[in-house]
Amino acid sequence: MSFPYRFDVTATAAWCHQRFGGVEAGVETGEEVSVAGRVMLRRVLGKLVFATLQDSTGRIQLFAPAAVTPDFDGFGDLSLGDWVGVSGEVMRTRAGELSVKVERWELLAEARRGFPDKWHGLSDPDIRFRRRYVDLWVTEEARRTFRLRSEMMSLTRRWLEYRGFCEVETPVFHPVPGGALARPFSTHHNALDMDLFLRIAPELYLKRLVVGGMEKVFEIARVFRNEGISTRHNPEFTMLELYWAYADYGDVMELVEELVAHLARELKGTTVISYGGRELDLTPPWRRARFIDLLTEHSGLDVDLETPLEELRSHCTARDIPVEDRWGPGKLLLELYEKTTEAELWGPVFVCDYPEEVSPLARRHREHPGWAERFETIVAGRELANAFSELTDPDEQRARFEEQATDRDAGDTEAMDVDTDYLRALEFGLPPTGGLGVGMDRLAMLLADVPSIRDVILFPTLRPEAP
Numbered sequence: 001m002s003f004p005y006r007f008d009v010t011a012t013a014a015w016c017h018q019r020f021g022g023v024e025a026g027v028e029t030g031e032e033v034s035v036a037g038r039v040m041l042r043r044v045l046g047k048l049v050f051a052t053l054q055d056s057t058g059r060i061q062l063f064a065p066a067a068v069t070p071d072f073d074g075f076g077d078l079s080l081g082d083w084v085g086v087s088g089e090v091m092r093t094r095a096g097e098l099s100v101k102v103e104r105w106e107l108l109a110e111a112r113r114g115f116p117d118k119w120h121g122l123s124d125p126d127i128r129f130r131r132r133y134v135d136l137w138v139t140e141e142a143r144r145t146f147r148l149r150s151e152m153m154s155l156t157r158r159w160l161e162y163r164g165f166c167e168v169e170t171p172v173f174h175p176v177p178g179g180a181l182a183r184p185f186s187t188h189h190n191a192l193d194m195d196l197f198l199r200i201a202p203e204l205y206l207k208r209l210v211v212g213g214m215e216k217v218f219e220i221a222r223v224f225r226n227e228g229i230s231t232r233h234n235p236e237f238t239m240l241e242l243y244w245a246y247a248d249y250g251d252v253m254e255l256v257e258e259l260v261a262h263l264a265r266e267l268k269g270t271t272v273i274s275y276g277g278r279e280l281d282l283t284p285p286w287r288r289a290r291f292i293d294l295l296t297e298h299s300g301l302d303v304d305l306e307t308p309l310e311e312l313r314s315h316c317t318a319r320d321i322p323v324e325d326r327w328g329p330g331k332l333l334l335e336l337y338e339k340t341t342e343a344e345l346w347g348p349v350f351v352c353d354y355p356e357e358v359s360p361l362a363r364r365h366r367e368h369p370g371w372a373e374r375f376e377t378i379v380a381g382r383e384l385a386n387a388f389s390e391l392t393d394p395d396e397q398r399a400r401f402e403e404q405a406t407d408r409d410a411g412d413t414e415a416m417d418v419d420t421d422y423l424r425a426l427e428f429g430l431p432p433t434g435g436l437g438v439g440m441d442r443l444a445m446l447l448a449d450v451p452s453i454r455d456v457i458l459f460p461t462l463r464p465e466a467p
Contacts, residue, residue, distance in 0.1 A: 081111030114336035179203030216240035247434035330355025
């Protein structure tokens with residue numbers, strides 16, 4: 001069968017409803033349109049065929065009388081999911097349904113596989129995620145979620161640009177993995193005969209740009225981490241990272257709460273939203289609390305960086321947390337926090353001042369030795385953002401990198417390596433800088449009120465399909 005190469009569309013379903021919404025039942029408008037989309041419902045009633053056409057904006061009825069519609073039998077034999085182009089007069093049937101009278105039509109593509117019943121959509125989540133091309137047609141919630149995600153990205157860009165941030169693009173292939181504690185994916189470039197790594201974060205390249213005089217930069221970056229899959233984790237995901245010269249982590253806190261509140265107002269109409277059936281108030285200012293105080297509050301443990309290692313290890317063992325000998329007090333406290341505290345923080349809350357040991361790119365706290373000027377934003381029990389007053393001293397950064405490299409050699413696959421070019425950049429001078437990373441997929445989950453990261457990634461990573 002031969003199908004046309006193109007079809008002239010003059011109207012969408014949404015436009016027809018907007019333009020002719022006031023037409024009364026039984027009235028013909030005298031105005032002709034050409035619409036196109038999939039046939040999602042069809043009823044043959046003798047010399048009449050009624051079909052529902054769906055395009056990217058919505059649905060409109062097709063009204064096909066045998067006396068008017070060419071190849072009436074062929075139109076009546078259309079299958080659910082077939083793509084058609086239809087031209088004809090806009091009218092409202094006597095039953096009150098706005099319709100396009102089928103005066104000319106073309107089959108644009110046929111659906112050789114059957115579509116699910118339009119009233120039920122896809123109930124199997126694995127099929128939904130694996131066959132997104134079907135899910136988007138039959139599941140209105142999926143279409144709504146991805147429209148919201150698209151609008152969220154656009155609004156974020158405009159909000160940052162209005163505040164003087166410049167959007168940039170940095171490499172996806174890195175010769176040295178860095179910018180976060182994560183295991184990278186590796187590959188090989190044949191022409192240069194060199195190993196490369198898919199970026200786990202754009203951080204070190206963005207800070208090179210601040211060294212170069214770009215005082216406010218951001219990137220909405222696809223990043224890759226060779227880690228497990230869960231409702232909150234996908235091996236490739238989207239991060240907003242930004243760096244702001246002359247700012248510190250306190251300035252960045254204000255930016256985060258203002259940005260998220262702006263997105264909630266624009267997309268939801270309010271800063272008081274519902275997530276998972278529970279109210280969540282995103283109105284600034286958000287709570288600010290120290291990491292160690294929240295750990296004490298939720299675990300009941302009286303611990304700190306000065307607590308003896310054996311006592312910290314004992315607390316971890318009692319909570320079924322595996323412990324490694326090389327871990328210092330900062331890492332042990334982090335493990336206790338993640339086990340006992342993070343999931344209990346409904347928030348939003350800025351968890352401030354993490355142990356320096358687990359913050360190799362963050363600046364030392366100006367008042368609390370052993371701690372770093374770092375915060376994580378926790379909303380609905382999960383991390384949404386991570387931010388620092390950035391470490392600017394090249395000698396201290398080298399020492400931190402070398403500690404990380406030692407951990408890597410000891411078997412920590414998530415530890416960083418020494419990036420000598422980044423150290424060279426720091427030697428040219430990095431001014432005081434506030435940095436931020438926001439998980440945009442998790443932010444979309446929050447604003448769309450969906451439980452899994454797979455609901456907001458069009459094509460999530462899945463196990464191989466069974467034969």
